[in-house]
Each structure stands twice: as C-alpha cells, then as structure tokens.
Amino acid sequence: xxxxxxxxxxxxxxxxxxxxxxxxxxxxxxxxxxxxxxxxxxxxxxxxxxxxxxxxxxxxxxxxxxxxxxxxxxxxxxxxxxxxxxxxxxxxxxxxxxxxxxxxxxxxxxxxxxxxxxxxxxxxxxxxxxxxxxxxxxxxxxxxxxxxxxxxxxxxxxxxxxxxxxxxxxxxxxxxxxxxxxxxxxxxxxxxxxxxxxxxxxxxxxxxxxxxxxxxxxxxxxxxxxxxxxxxxxxxxxxx
Amino acid sequence: xxxxxxxxxxxxxxxxxxxxxxxxxxxxxxxxxxxxxxxxxxxxxxxxxxxxxxxxxxxxxxxxxxxxxxxxxxxxxxxxxxxxxxxxxxxxxxxxxxxxxxxxxxxxxxxxxxxxxxxxxxxxxxxxxxxxxxxxxxxxxxxxxxxxxxxxxxxxxxxxxxxxxxxxxxxxxxxxxxxxxxxxxxxxxxxxxxxxxxxxxxxxxxxxxxxxxxxxxxxxxxxxxxxxxxxxxxxxxxxxxxxxxxxxxxxxxxxxxxxxxxxxxxxxxxxxxxxxxxxxxxxxxxxxxxxxxxxxxxxxxxxxxxxxxxxxxxxxxxxxxxxxxxxxxxxxxxxxxxxxxx
Numbered sequence: 034x035x036x037x038x039x040x041x042x043x044x045x046x047x048x049x050x051x052x053x054x055x056x057x058x059x060x061x062x063x064x065x066x067x068x069x070x071x072x073x074x075x076x077x078x079x080x081x082x083x084x085x086x087x088x089x090x091x092x093x094x095x096x097x098x099x100x101x102x103x104x105x106x107x108x109x110x111x112x113x114x115x116x117x118x119x120x121x122x123x124x125x126x127x128x129x130x131x132x133x134x135x136x137x138x139x140x141x142x143x144x145x146x147x148x149x150x151x152x153x154x155x156x157x158x159x160x161x162x163x164x165x166x167x168x169x170x171x172x173x174x175x176x177x178x179x180x181x182x183x184x185x186x187x188x189x190x191x192x193x194x195x196x197x198x199x200x201x202x203x204x205x206x207x208x209x210x211x212x213x214x215x216x217x218x219x220x221x222x223x224x225x226x227x228x229x230x231x232x233x234x235x236x237x238x239x240x241x242x243x244x245x246x247x248x249x250x251x252x253x254x255x256x257x258x259x260x261x262x263x264x265x266x267x268x269x270x271x272x273x
Numbered sequence: 274x275x276x277x278x279x280x281x282x283x284x285x286x287x288x289x290x291x292x293x294x295x296x297x298x299x300x301x302x303x304x305x306x307x308x309x310x311x312x313x314x315x316x317x318x319x320x321x322x323x324x325x326x327x328x329x330x331x332x333x334x335x336x337x338x339x340x341x342x343x344x345x346x347x348x349x350x351x352x353x354x355x356x357x358x359x360x361x362x363x364x365x366x367x368x369x370x371x372x373x374x375x376x377x378x379x380x381x382x383x384x385x386x387x388x389x390x391x392x393x394x395x396x397x398x399x400x401x402x403x404x405x406x407x408x409x410x411x412x413x414x415x416x417x418x419x420x421x422x423x424x425x426x427x428x429x430x431x432x433x434x435x436x437x438x439x440x441x442x443x444x445x446x447x448x449x450x451x452x453x454x455x456x457x458x459x460x461x462x463x464x465x466x467x468x469x470x471x472x473x474x475x476x477x478x479x480x481x482x483x484x485x486x487x488x489x490x491x492x493x494x495x496x497x498x499x500x501x502x503x504x505x506x507x508x509x510x511x512x513x514x515x516x517x518x519x520x521x522x523x524x525x526x527x528x529x530x531x532x533x534x535x536x537x538x539x540x541x542x543x544x545x546x547x548x549x550x551x552x553x554x555x556x557x558x559x560x561x562x563x564x565x566x567x568x569x570x571x572x573x574x575x576x577x578x579x580x581x582x583x584x585x586x587x588x589x590x591x592x593x594x595x596x597x598x599x600x601x602x603x604x605x606x607x608x609x610x611x612x613x614x615x
Contacts, residue, residue, distance in 0.1 A: 057596030064549045089589035097549060097597065099542035119590040122580075126538040152290070153583035164537035236372050237398040241364050248372040249579060253539075253572060255375050260568045264612075271614060273560075 039063060039071030043078050046090050060090040064097050073098065073105045080108050080120075088112075089119045096123035102131035106139060113142045118151045125157045129165060134172040140165070141176035144186055147215050152242060155215070159246045162219035167194060185216040193220035196227035206234050206243065218243045222250050229254070279399050281370040282363060282406055289360035291585055297353040348419075355416040362409035366402040373399035532562055533569065541566075541573035541601060550600050554607045563612050570605040574598060 037045065042063040045051060051059065067073050079091030092112050095102050102109060109131060112124035128136075128143040143165075146158035162170075170190035177183035192198040193216065202224065205217035218238075221231030235247030373395040533541045533550065543549055558566070577598045584590065 053592040054596075057592030057594075060593035061549070061596050061600065068543070068549050069547050086589045090593050093590055093593040093597075096538070097540075097542065099536055099538075099544075117589070119584060119588055122584065123590065126540070129537045130542070153287070153580075156583060157580075160539065164539075233395075237369065237395065239365065241361055244365060244372075245368050248368045251372060252375055253575070255378075256571060256575065257568060260571055264564050264567070267612065 037062065039066040039075060042066065043075060046079060047082060047084060047087050049084055049086050056086070056090070060093050063090075064094045067094060067098065068101075073102070076105065077108055080112060085117055088115065088117055089123075092117075092120045092123035096126040098127065099130045102127045103133070106131055106136055110136075110139045110142065113139065113146065118149075118154055121146060121149065121151075121154050122157050125154075125161050129161050129169075132169065134168050137172040137174075138176045140169050140173035144170070144173050144177060144182065145179070148182075148212060155242055156246055159215055159219055159242065162189060162216060163222035163246075163250075167191070181210075182212060185213060189216050189220055189223075193217075194223045196224040199224060199228055199231055202231045203234050206231065206238060211240070211242075214238070214240055214243055218246055221247065225250060225254065279370040279373055279396070279403070281374070282366050282403065284363050284367075285582075286360040286364035286367070287583055287585060289356055289363070293353045293356035293360065296356065297350055351419070352417055355413040359409050359413045362402075362406050366399075366406040369395070369399040369402040532558075532566060535569040535572055539572060539576040541569050550597075550604060552600075552604075554604070554611050560612070563608050567605065567608045567612065570601055570608065574601050574605065577601070 037059075042059050045059050046056065046063065049056075063071075063076075067076070073095075076091050076094055079087045080095070082088055082091070091108075092115075095105065095108060095112065109124050109127045112120045113128060115121055115124070125143055125146060128139055132139050132143070143158065143161050146154055147162060149155050149158060167190040170186050174183050174186050174190075177186060192201065198220070202217050202220045205213050206221065208214050208217065217231070218235045221235050225232050229251065232247045232251055235243050236251055238244045238247070373392070376395045377392045531544055533543050536542050541550070554563070577594060581591070581594060581598075586595075
C-alpha cells in the first residue's frame, strides 16, 4: 500500500510509465484515497485523458465506488458513450449502483448498451437489465428513442419482473428479434428466485449472449447453494 | 442420465474472437501483411489455444505470407470468419458442457429426483453442442483450405508461388522453384537449409537465433505464464504458518453495521466508510457475518474473473481489476481460516 496522495497517484497513472503490477496497485490506492475523502471530481483528469490506460483506470475507480459515484454521475454518463469498450463496460456498474430515478437519460444510455457491438459490453448490459430496479427502468423509458426498446423496458419493469409472466418470458426467449430475447433473458433472471424454468430455457439457447448469461446465473445460484451446504457441514464438524 | 462428466472443450473463445477481428483488420491493410498475419497466427494458436487440423492449416498457411496485397484480403477475411464461427460454436459448447455438469451435480444432490429430466435435457443439449463443435472444426479446416485455393488462383504470388506450393502440399512447383533443403543459393556460398516461407526476391537472412527455422512469433512475456490465466492463488502469506491478522480492539470503523455488500453489479463493495475493502478480518465480525462475507466474496471473485475472461486479460483495465481480485482472494482466505477455527 503506497503513501502517495491522490494527486500523485493520478499523475502516476497519467504518465503510465509503471509496470502493470504497480499500475494496478496505484489504481486501487487511488480508489482508497477517494473513499477517504479525496475529491472524486478529480477522476475527471483520468477519464478525459487521451491515454487509454488512464481512462480505463478512471473507469475502474468510478465502478468500484458503488453508490458513492453519485456525485460524479456526469462522468458515468460520459463513460457510457466512450469509444473504449472497457470504459462503457465499467460505467455500467456505476450506472447500476449510483444512478437514481433523476438520471433517466443516463439510465436510458445504459439500457441501450444491450445492443452494443461488443459482446462483453452486451453481456454487462444484460446484467444491468437483470439487476436494475423497476424504478430505474421506468425512469429510463422517456429517454429511450427506440420505441421498441422503450416498450421492452416498460415490460421488464412490470410484467417482466413478475413470476406469473413466466410463460410470456419463455416465449420471448424464442423471439426472432435479438433485443426481445435479451430483455426476456433479463426477465428470466429477475424471476429466478421463484422459478428457474426461464433461465433453464435460456441456458440452452443458441444465442451465445443468452446462453452464456443464463449459464452464469445458474452457476452462481448453484455455487451459493453449495457454499451454504459447506458452511452447514463445517458447523456440524465443529459441533456448532 | 447422460450428462455426467462431460469434458469441457479447451480453448478461449473471447481471445479467438478478438484475434480474428485483428486478423480481419490486418487483411484489410495493404502493408505489413506478412508481419501482422504471422504475429496473429502465433497468438491465435497459442493464446487462444486453438488446436487441431484447422489450426495447423491456418498456421502453415499464414507462415507463407510475406507481402501484403489486396488479393489477400478476401481469403484472409474468410479465414477470420471461420475463426469467429469456430469461436462462437466453441463458446456454446463450453458453456453447455459446464452447465450440464453443474445441473447433473445438482440433480445428484437432490434427493427428490425432480431434476433428473432437466439434467438429461441439459446433457443432450451439451452433447449436441459438442457434435456441432466437431463439425465446426472440420468446416473451418475446409474453409482455410478453400481460402488457400483462392490465393492460388489469384495473382498474389503468381500461379506457382509459395502459397500455391504449400496449398498443393509440395514445397516447390512450377517454372521456378522455391529453395529446397540443401539447395545452393546462387551467388552465395551458404546453404539455406529450409524454405523460409518468405518467397522469392532479395531478402536478408537473419542471424540464427537458435530457435530453428520458420517464422516465429515470440509473445512478450507478461509474467503470468501461458494460455488463459487464472488469478494467482498464492497470497504470499504462506498457508501453513499463516496468522490471521486481527484488527485493533478499538474499532477504526464500525464494521458491525458496515459489512461489505454484494450489490447489483455482482461484486463486493463497501458502503460509506474509509476503505474500499477491509485489509484484515475485523475482530468483531460474528460467525454469521463471516459466512455471509465468505459467500459474497466467492460471488464477487467469480464475477470479476468472468469479466476478465470476457474482456481479455491483457486490456487497459486488467491491472487494476487483477489487483482488486487479489485483494478479495486474500480477504476470502482470511475469512475461511477464521471460520475453520485455525
């Protein structure tokens, strides 16, 4: 852990003349400095830099701030439309955790990344759709210029979050339209706590985005179940 | 049940896609084609662990290219498409095999037997995907061969150039021949031992690098070893004698009401407090706290590792995220040691 100040860390990351290990530590040290009171607004020096590495490190820090990124939500907005895919990718986390219903335009921008040209960004946007609140989705709708996407966001915020809609969700997973399938996969994840049928359908989809996303959600649910079982076993072994 | 113990096919679809995209770009360029393609060939076969007949054909084919011309664009683009198609099918096959194995395990653990039919469905789907992968590999091999044929017809190297020679499976054909093993070089006293794949014309012969003939791609050492890398496990604390660091008794931060939480991003984040992640296990975490953090850390680490796979290890965001993953792995080890009572 370094004893450098926030300003020094930003200079270091802007210069980019360090090893990858030092760079990684510096970015995490900067994150810690922001947690401890260093002005998050200063991250703009990285985010608006011409250096790809600096932008990526700035996006990393913003994404790790969680809800504390709210004061710099404008930077999240900027990163969501950045040409660097890693910037868009990490900005989706920040939008999910820091954008409120007052930031409909930013939320709409995040929703539209479900049609990004980059698969990793699309998968991340799918995670955004699966985990955003109904209020966030509803707030995005007026700013979605694509009527079809706006209708799908409205559906996801209501019926798409209701386990009673499972037949509809499963039907939409087979839709010829890719965006419809993506929203249906998000819906399947949203109702998976009640029924996994939608996710199981999605996991055998021939759409690489859909099945990859669904398989990961199923894997996560299985891992949690396994962890609980291991914890119970450990308690028994220890006589607790 | 049919899905037990399915072998997950090896390879890195994300790396294949990324490198195929670069190959496509290289194909569109008119300069340095040989350099680009030979570098990418090495990367595709080594970094992405693409193996098999299609990979071998592709490697051999690309090694014979040296000069960029527009005539190479179409066939090289078709090879890029073949690589991308293979990557997509590989991706599906890997995911379906992994999912089928996980569901099969869950079905075995389920005493009610209610998941048997589901597991069988997953198993069949996975086996179909593995069959499709085999077919995709065969098709990729054919497409690479077809692309080579197109180069033969085109004017890139002439009707009897080196690519033609390679595609025909013979080292030299036509009115002028390539260097053969043992052939003397006119005007020079030295003997070129093997076809260097660089075609005819003036060339400089590099000093022997001790690595043998052929075009070599030597990737820069990233210090992380070969192939798809996983996050280093060693936290440098030494497992047998590791001591769980204990926080100060007078809390710097009230962790009781301030546990790290797994938010919608699927990653562990701290609520408002002084550090992004505890560097030690606070003494006042209860067993329930520890178990919750253990579960959440596993989710978070897995999520972060998935993202590294999706975006690639060697990206601008890699160092920062890798360092964060290592921090979480260290904390998880400490939590688990404390839970185990050691």
